[in-house]
Amino acid sequence: MQEKVKKHSTNGSSGFVPLSSKLTERSQSREVSFFSIELFPPKTWKALDNLVPLLNNFRQLGSLFSTVTWHSTMNQLDNMDDILSMQVAEIALNYCWLDTMIHLTCVDMTTDKMLAILERLKQIGITNILALRGDLNENTVGDFHYASDLVGFIRHHYGDYFTIAVAGYPIEHPESMNKQQDRENLKKKVDAGADFIITQLFFEADVYIDFVDECRAIGIEVPILPGIMPIQSYDSLTKITRLSQLDIPNRIIQDLEPIRNNDEAVRNYGIEWTIHLCRQLMQSGRTPGLHFFTLNRQHATATIVKALEIGYSFCHKPLPWKQPVNHRRCSENVRPIFWSGRPESYVQRTNTWDEFPNGRWGRVHSPSFGSLNDYHLFAALDSITPKNRKRYAAMWGKQLLDEQDVWHIFEAYVAGTNNRFGHKVESLPWNDEGLAPETNVIRHRLSHLNRHGILTINSQPNVNGISSSDSIHGWGSPNGYVYQKAYVEFFISQHKIDCLLKILPHYPLVNYQITNSKGDPFYTNCDEDEPIAVTWGVFPGKEIIQPTIVDVVSFKVWKDEAFSLWMNKWARVYPDEDVESHSVLGSICNTYYLVNLVDNDYPNETCLWSMLEQVIVSNHCTSSSHEV
Numbered sequence: 001m002q003e004k005v006k007k008h009s010t011n012g013s014s015g016f017v018p019l020s021s022k023l024t025e026r027s028q029s030r031e032v033s034f035f036s037i038e039l040f041p042p043k044t045w046k047a048l049d050n051l052v053p054l055l056n057n058f059r060q061l062g063s064l065f066s067t068v069t070w071h072s073t074m075n076q077l078d079n080m081d082d083i084l085s086m087q088v089a090e091i092a093l094n095y096c097w098l099d100t101m102i103h104l105t106c107v108d109m110t111t112d113k114m115l116a117i118l119e120r121l122k123q124i125g126i127t128n129i130l131a132l133r134g135d136l137n138e139n140t141v142g143d144f145h146y147a148s149d150l151v152g153f154i155r156h157h158y159g160d161y162f163t164i165a166v167a168g169y170p171i172e173h174p175e176s177m178n179k180q181q182d183r184e185n186l187k188k189k190v191d192a193g194a195d196f197i198i199t200q201l202f203f204e205a206d207v208y209i210d211f212v213d214e215c216r217a218i219g220i221e222v223p224i225l226p227g228i229m230p231i232q233s234y235d236s237l238t239k240i241t242r243l244s245q246l247d248i249p250n251r252i253i254q255d256l257e258p259i260r261n262n263d264e265a266v267r268n269y270g271i272e273w274t275i276h277l278c279r280q281l282m283q284s285g286r287t288p289g290l291h292f293f294t295l296n297r298q299h300a301t302a303t304i305v306k307a308l309e310i311g312y313s314f315c316h317k318p319l320p321w322k323q324p325v326n327h328r329r330c331s332e333n334v335r336p337i338f339w340s341g342r343p344e345s346y347v348q349r350t351n352t353w354d355e356f357p358n359g360r361w362g363r364v365h366s367p368s369f370g371s372l373n374d375y376h377l378f379a380a381l382d383s384i385t386p387k388n389r390k391r392y393a394a395m396w397g398k399q400l401l402d403e404q405d406v407w408h409i410f411e412a413y414v415a416g417t418n419n420r421f422g423h424k425v426e427s428l429p430w431n432d433e434g435l436a437p438e439t440n441v442i443r444h445r446l447s448h449l450n451r452h453g454i455l456t457i458n459s460q461p462n463v464n465g466i467s468s469s470d471s472i473h474g475w476g477s478p479n480g481y482v483y484q485k486a487y488v489e490f491f492i493s494q495h496k497i498d499c500l501l502k503i504l505p506h507y508p509l510v511n512y513q514i515t516n517s518k519g520d521p522f523y524t525n526c527d528e529d530e531p532i533a534v535t536w537g538v539f540p541g542k543e544i545i546q547p548t549i550v551d552v553v554s555f556k557v558w559k560d561e562a563f564s565l566w567m568n569k570w571a572r573v574y575p576d577e578d579v580e581s582h583s584v585l586g587s588i589c590n591t592y593y594l595v596n597l598v599d600n601d602y603p604n605e606t607c608l609w610s611m612l613e614q615v616i617v618s619n620h621c622t623s624s625s626h627e628v
C-alpha cells in the first residue's frame with residue numbers, strides 16, 4: 001500500500017512541492033520567510049460563510065498553509081462525508097487554494113477506522129497531517145497509546161505520502177514525568193517519521209529558544225515551528241491557558257488587569273505583545289516561520305503579519321488562472337476559458353478526473369464534467385442563503401421590473417459604479433469576484449455593450465508578445481512572452497442574435513459559438529475536435545504553454561451552468577411572491593442566447609467591438625420599441 005506523492009520540480013509552472021520540502025528548504029536560511037494559520041471547524045454551516053472569506057484573505061496575505069483542528073466529539077466517524085474537520089480542510093485546499101494540514105487525534109481510535117480516515121484524506125487530496133494523541137478521557141480505549149504510534153502507523157501504511165507534523169511542548173506536556181522525559185518522548189515521534197514540530201503556545205521568546213536548544217541537544221533536527229496565539233480577549237486568554245494548563249506571565253496579567261473589560265484595548269495590547277514576541281523569535285535564527293492560532297479571527301493575525309512583513313509572496317502567477325494546490329492536480333495546465341469567473345465550480349466539476357490535461361486540451365476524448373451542485377460542500381458555498389440574501393439583493397436589485405434593470409446591474413458591475421440603489425456590484429452569478437486587472441483596458445467597451453443589452457460575462461483583451469513579467473498580463477517564468485486572443489462572451493436577445501448572424505460572415509477570422517438554454521439551435525464555425533488556444537506563452541527552454549482554450553465540448557457543458565445561474569442563483573434572491581423579478585429573469589433565461597467570440601487576428605486591433613457596435617446600431621433600426 002505504500003506510495004509516494006509525486007514530487008515534481010519546484011521551478012516548473014505546475015510542480016507540486018510537498019509541505020515537508022517547503023519547510024526544509026526554508027529552514028536552510030536563518031530568515032523567517034513565512035507564516036501559517038490554525039483554524040477550527042465552525043459549528044454550523046452558516047458559519048462557513050465567514051470562514052471562506054477568512055481563508056481567502058489569509059491566502060492573499062501569503063499564508064504558506066493552514067491547519068484545521070480535530071474534535072473527536074464533533075466529528076461523526078460513522079460517515080466519512082460528515083467529518084467536519086475534513087470538510088473544512090477540503091474547502092481550504094480545493095476552494096480557497098491554500099495548502100492544508102489536518103489535525104488527527106488517535107485516542108479512542110481503531111486501526112481500521114484510522115485507515116478509513118487516511119484513505120478519505122487521500123481521496124480529497126490532503127497530504128499533510130498533524131498527528132496527535134488527543135486528550136485522554138476516563139474510558140479511553142483504542143489501538144493507539146501515543147502520537148508516536150500514529151506517526152509510525154501512517155509511515156508504515158503510506159510511506160512518505162503524507163507530510164507529518166507533531167505537537168511539541170516548550171513547557172512540558174502536563175502529563176509528563178519531567179521535561180527531560182517529555183523531550184525524549186518528542187524525539188520518539190520524530191524518530192517514528194515526523195517531518196516537523198508545531199509547538200504549544202507560549203508567551204515569552206526564551207521559553208521557545210530554550211526548548212529548541214534542548215531538542216537539538218538530544219538530536220531532534222526537524223524544523224520546530226513556534227505556535228503563537230495573539231491575545232484576542234481576556235476571557236479567551238484565561239480559558240485557553242486553563243485548558244492547556246499554562247501559566248500566564250505575571251507581567252501580562254498586570255498589564256491586562258486595568259483593561260480586562262475593554263476588548264479592543266486587550267486586542268491591541270495582544271497585537272503589540274505578539275509583534276514584539278515574533279520579532280524576538282525571528283532574530284533568534286531558530287525558526288523558518290511562525291504558526292498562528294487564529295481562533296478563526298482575522299484582524300489580529302493579519303495586523304501582526306503585515307507589521308512583520310512575512311507573507312509568502314504569491315505575486316507572480318505561474319499560470320493566468322489560480323493554480324490549485326491539491327497535489328492531484330499538479331500537472332494541470334490547460335483549462336477552458338468559460339469557468340474563469342467561477343473557478344470553484346470548475347474544480348468541483350472536475351474533482352473526479354483521474355488525469356488533468358497537461359500541455360494540450362485532449363482533442364480525441366470528451367472530458368466528462370461532473371454535474372453542477374451535486375456536491376453538498378460546493379452547493380453550500382455557492383448558494384443564496386437567508387443570511388447572504390440581503391447582500392445579494394443590494395447588489396443585484398431589490399426588485400426587477402424589466403430587462404433594462406438587469407442590463408443596468410451588468411453595466412454597474414463592469415464599470416465599477418454603484419447600481420441605482422446606491423450599492424456596488426461586486427460580483428455577478430457568473431463572476432464570483434471583481435473584474436481581473438486586465439479587464440480595465442476594455443472596461444469602457446464592456447460598459448457600453450452592457451448598457452445596450454449585450455450582457456458580458458467573460459472577456460479578455462488581445463495581447464501580442466508582452467513580457468511574462470508584465471504586472472497586468474504577465475504569467476509564467478521570467479524572460480518569456482505572453483499572447484492572447486481577444487475574447488468576449490455574453491447573453492443577448494433573440495432580436496440581436498438575428499443581427500449578429502447577418503454580420504458574422506463578414507468576419508472570417510472570428511470564431512463563434514451561439515446557443516440558447518435548450519442548446520437548439522447551436523450556431524458555430526468551430527471544429528468540434530479542435531480546441532482553440534486563446535492564451536499562450538513562449539518561455540526560454542520550454543515548449544509553448546497554452547493554458548486557456550475555447551472548445552465546443554466544454555462550451556456545451558458550460559452553457560447549461562451559465563443559463564442555470566439566472567434562476568438557480570439570481571432569482572433565488574427574490575421571494576416567491578415577487579412575480580415581476582422572477583418573470584424578468586425567467587424571460588431572459590428562456591429567450592436570450594449565450595454567445596462567445598474569439599478574434600484570431602490577435603496582432604491587430606480587435607474587430608470585436610466594431611462588430612458588436614454594428615449589432616447595437618442595426619438592432620436600433622429594426623427593433624420593437626422595448627429593445628433599445
Ligand code: FAD
Nearest residue numbers: 069070103132133134135146147167173175176182185200
Ligand atoms: P503525545 O505525544 O502522545 O504525548 C502525550 C503524553 O505522553 C506526553 O506527556 C508525553 O510526554 C507522553 N508520551 C508520548 N510518547 C510516549 C511514549 N512513547 N512513552 C511514554 N510516554 C509518552 N487536541 C485535539 O483534540 N485536537 C486538536 O486539533 C489539537 N491540536 C493541537 C495542536 C497543537 C499545536 C498542540 C500543541 C496540541 C494540540 N492538541 C489538540 C492537544 C493534544 O491533543 C493534547 O495536548 C494531548 O494531551 C497530547 O497530544 P500529543 O499528540 O502531544 O500526545
